[in-house]
Amino acid sequence: MLNLLELEQLSAFAEYGTLSKAAEKLNISQPTITRTMQRLEEEFGVPLFERSKNHIALNETGEQAVSYAVQLLKDAKEAVDAVRAFDRSRHTITVSSCAPAPLWRLLPALSDAFPDMTLSSSIKNNASVLEDVKSGHCLLAVLPGIPEEGKIPETYCCRPFMKENLAVCVPPDHVLAWYKEVSFEVLNGYNFLLGTRLGFWDDMCREKMPASRFLVQTDQFTMEELIRESSLPCFVTDVAEYDEEIYGDRIVIPVSDQAAKITFHIVYNGTDKKYAPAFAQLFNF
């Protein structure tokens, strides 16, 4: 039977041209590789090399053998990787969320319910989250409301999880500070500071306030500093903890639109034998 270690030496010989070079690259002695090539010829049962007294080269059959060897080695490596990935997936619960806030509650709950599983979460826009849940790329999805009919298979379960309401946050001397509540229509045209990793809130703001510009900050510290030092409005929600240190005397004004009052929903594959029952229990309070 073939031996992958031997095939690797064959492949190295093909790559480097001489047995000596190949041996050096593989950190083995040169006689070893000589013997391996002889063994390979025995195993294949046909000549693979043209030999002269101090020269050896692949013949046509040998070239063929090399191409098969390379393929086999590649397949073998991929197999190992795939098995490792599969094992990893068996011990990982993957969550795709449309916003950060739901994760703050969801991840601790999952960690509690599945103490020996690894949790892996990511925040993406709605479309990507939908993709993930449909492709099975994630086990749990968090979406802002019930997905439209036909967007996900019927076997998937959808349960309300928590609410979040959007608000703007402005310094007391800002013109908006007088409002008790404010609509997107009014806000449209103002420029805002916007933190990254906001998920679907990001998309929604751009959609509802097309005339506004959003000054996206990828760095958390920069964002906080700008909130303190500028009078630019920013966004907060009723779920995020409100840090006095950062917001100072800024005033919070709820956004009045229905679109700003979100009920996050959990979506998961109801036919998954391993997780569906546990998820049903977790989310059917």
Add this chain to the structure above:
Amino acid sequence: MLNLLELEQLSAFAEYGTLSKAAEKLNISQPTITRTMQRLEEEFGVPLFERSKNHIALNETGEQAVSYAVQLLKDAKEAVDAVRAFDRSRHTITVSSCAPAPLWRLLPALSDAFPDMTLSSSIKNNASVLEDVKSGHCLLAVLPGIPEEGKIPETYCCRPFMKENLAVCVPPDHVLAWYKEVSFEVLNGYNFLLGTRLGFWDDMCREKMPASRFLVQTDQFTMEELIRESSLPCFVTDVAEYDEEIYGDRIVIPVSDQAAKITFHIVYNGTDKKYAPAFAQLFNF
């Protein structure tokens, strides 16, 4: 690195359910297979089995590993077979001929020109011969005349090789015995003895003499006996040696049609670097 021998043991375990059974089937001791499974888990780096004190079974990851293992083993075997087949093809000149007679001259000539090559020949009808030469399934083809325009790629060479003329052979008291030569039209309606492996002659006879019946004999001895003991006409050609023992006092009458006077042509791929030059020399006298 993975080892195919180990994967074979894994596959056997998956197939037979217990280590003992697998060990027995593979003619190895049972502790050996235990150790191999342990090594495999190390190599994959993840658990593949559920173990209790005297029981071991594949877990889900293990099932995955098995399916990859089976695939790899299959691929490896196929690779060896393919390399062997390739080597064989390198030492074999394959000839497809539309009739037996050309082979009687062609094979000795090839054997002479390529003393260390194996010759492999087969007789088929014209269409199959054309298929073989186009697909590269044969290196040399023998066809009855020049193939029609477009039937073979332009890069193929076509050279006249030898002539063969069809004749019928009847007992002296047969009504046909009076003819000096005879046309298919006259022959049409008579029934004939026909040996197998006649290649295209077979097809031609059926085409030119649709009203005739052909009593096909697969066995050479039976054929000869029937020629001796019956008065049924049969076919001979000017190339086949005429054995008095068999034909006795039968009379040979050439078939007058042009279609019965064949010039066999050799066809081969003119772009084949290895053989085209040698073939050109052989057939361009």
Add this chain to the structure above:
DNA sequence: ATTAGTTACGCATATCGTAACGATG
């Protein structure tokens, strides 16, 4: 008591590296 799996132990052999050799340009 039988069957299955793991561990312990000793041996055979496979495989490696060093060294020596042969050939070639």
Add this chain to the structure above:
DNA sequence: CATCGTTACGATATGCGTAACTAAT
């Protein structure tokens, strides 16, 4: 004479089978 490939030889370790052990049915 430097480089490359093959062969010889001795050390090592890898891997096997036997035997002994444990647990479960």
